[in-house]
Amino acid sequence: MDSELKEEIPVHEEFILCGGAETQVLKCGPWTDLFHDQSVKRPKLLIFIIPGNPGFSAFYVPFAKALYSLTNRRFPVWTISHAGHALAPKDKKILTTSEDSNAQEIKDIYGLNGQIEHKLAFLRTHVPKDMKLVLIGHSIGSYFTLQMLKRIPELPVIRAFLLFPTIERMSESPNGRIATPLLCWFRYVLYVTGYLLLKPCPETIKSLLIRRGLQVMNLENEFSPLNILEPFCLANAAYLGGQEMMEVVKRDDETIKEHLCKLTFYYGTIDPWCPKEYYEDIKKDFPEGDIRLCEKNIPHAFIIHFNQEMADMIADSLKDDLSKIGNPSWHYHSLRTMRCPSTQILKPPDERFGSDLLPTYWWKNQISRD
Numbered sequence: 001m002d003s004e005l006k007e008e009i010p011v012h013e014e015f016i017l018c019g020g021a022e023t024q025v026l027k028c029g030p031w032t033d034l035f036h037d038q039s040v041k042r043p044k045l046l047i048f049i050i051p052g053n054p055g056f057s058a059f060y061v062p063f064a065k066a067l068y069s070l071t072n073r074r075f076p077v078w079t080i081s082h083a084g085h086a087l088a089p090k091d092k093k094i095l096t097t098s099e100d101s102n103a104q105e106i107k108d109i110y111g112l113n114g115q116i117e118h119k120l121a122f123l124r125t126h127v128p129k130d131m132k133l134v135l136i137g138h139s140i141g142s143y144f145t146l147q148m149l150k151r152i153p154e155l156p157v158i159r160a161f162l163l164f165p166t167i168e169r170m171s172e173s174p175n176g177r178i179a180t181p182l183l184c185w186f187r188y189v190l191y192v193t194g195y196l197l198l199k200p201c202p203e204t205i206k207s208l209l210i211r212r213g214l215q216v217m218n219l220e221n222e223f224s225p226l227n228i229l230e231p232f233c234l235a236n237a238a239y240l241g242g243q244e245m246m247e248v249v250k251r252d253d254e255t256i257k258e259h260l261c262k263l264t265f266y267y268g269t270i271d272p273w274c275p276k277e278y279y280e281d282i283k284k285d286f287p288e289g290d291i292r293l294c295e296k297n298i299p300h301a302f303i304i305h306f307n308q309e310m311a312d313m314i315a316d317s318l319k320d321d322l323s324k325i326g327n328p329s330w331h332y333h334s335l336r337t338m339r340c341p342s343t344q345i346l347k348p349p350d351e352r353f354g355s356d357l358l359p360t361y362w363w364k365n366q367i368s369r370d
Contacts, residue, residue, distance in 0.1 A: 009065045009073075013223060015088035016095045019106040019114075019121040024086035026057050026223065028064040028077040035097075035126050044325050045132040045158070047077040050119060052139025052166075052301075053244065054237035055082025058223040060138075063307040070315035071322060075134075083118040084110040084236035086227050097125050110236045112243040116147045123155070132325070134318065135160040139273065139300065140244055143167045150255040158321055161264045161314055164300045166273050168251035170244050174272040183242040190238050195231045256286065261340040264317060265291040266310075271300045290317075 012027040031043060047067060049060055057079040064077040071077075083106075088094050106121065108114045127133075135157055137145035142165030149157065166173075171180045182190065198206070206229045227233040256263065267279035276293070283291045298306045 009068055011061055011065065011223075014095055015086070015092050016097075016122075016126070018125070019083060019109050019118045021083035021106075021109050021118065022086060022088055022094060023083060023118070023122070024057050024081040024088075025122075025126075026061055026064065026079045028061070028068045028079075029073065029075070031076045034076065034131065035128055043075050043131075045075045045134065045322070046127055047071070047075055047134045047136065048123075048127075049077065049079040050135065050137045050141035050144050051079065051082065052141055052164075053082065053240050054228075054233070055080075055085040055115075055141075056227060057081040057086065059303045061223060063303055063311055066308050066311035067314060070311055071318065074322070074325075080119065080122055082115050082236075082240065085233050087230055087233060110239055112240060112247055115240065116144050116151070119144055120148055120152060129156075131156065133157045134321075136163065136314065137161070137165070138163045138303075139166050140240075140248070143244075143248055146252055146255050146259075149259050150252065153258070157259075157262060159262050159264065159318060160259070161266065161317070163266045163302070163310065164268050164271055164274060165265055166244070166248060168248065168274075168278060170248040170273070171246070173275060173278075176245060176273070179241060180245045183238055183245055187238055187242055191231075191235050194234050198229050198231050198234075201229070251282065253285065256282075256289075259340055260286060260289050263289065265289065266294065266313070267292065268294045268298060268300055270297055273300050 009028060010030055012032045014025045014027065014032070016023050016025060029043075031037065034042065034046065049057075049064060051057055051060055060079045064079055068075075068077045106114050106117045109118055123133075133156055135145045135148070137143070137160070142162035145160050145162060146167060148155065149160065170176045210228055265279075265282065267274060267276070269276055279291065279293050282289075283293075296306075296309060298309060302310050
């Protein structure tokens, strides 16, 4: 892609209060407020990127730009940070909405379950309920994506891409065997060390170190990810990582089966977080699914040097779906087939979730807006 073309693509940065936590949202495209935009030009679909851990959305900007360009700039591509992984600069205003102000705070928002509820809270308060969604989950973001589909099957998701998906046996993976003792047993040592080393460090020094690191890795980033060296954010990333090791164990085959027709799994051949064995197992259990094995030796952290390749794969996979957006007959058909065929009888949302959980609140809130 031409470098001049990349520079022309607008990316808007916002810091919002979501579920009680500061959250960075990077919006690729000219649309910054889909919720209150009632114009005929409002896009009918949002491509929503959920990052891995640490959830620094700034690293996904080149990927989002490439995907935005490859989809002919017709649809917004938004990336959300994880709760507690981004802090707004002192001169940056934190935006709030009346819906979020009235919503109950999310319990343990920095943990595994809280991060899932955090993403659902964002969709509820910032995305119109009738807007189609393409979800792109990377690493633990793939686990979040599956759980979002499980908790709110009514989400208007037409496709979900799970890239290098850490959705099972994380502590048993090659990297997991190393990370588990560090994140679960020595977590507080990491906290104290990070605080003592980084807290006294001036912002100018942190910025210099980050810029130097990006240069060494040959990376360009228009949004300086200062949160990489922020003790609060690093502690939350480690806390989330510890819960991943303990709780992401068994693959959720029931949810995968229910939504298989809209899922695309993309595994790596050199991925120490989800080895090739995991691909072979899921491919054997779901032979009819769109489950792919990378043939280009792309690493787990594809956002460092392989943004274009991943954007090409996703854009190519979405061609048929996106070409039908705006077609009235497709809209009618999509309402009937948004969920995969299943003989399972689902209980109403208010029976499947307790009244204190966000999904029930989200569902009731959508009904009240009709």
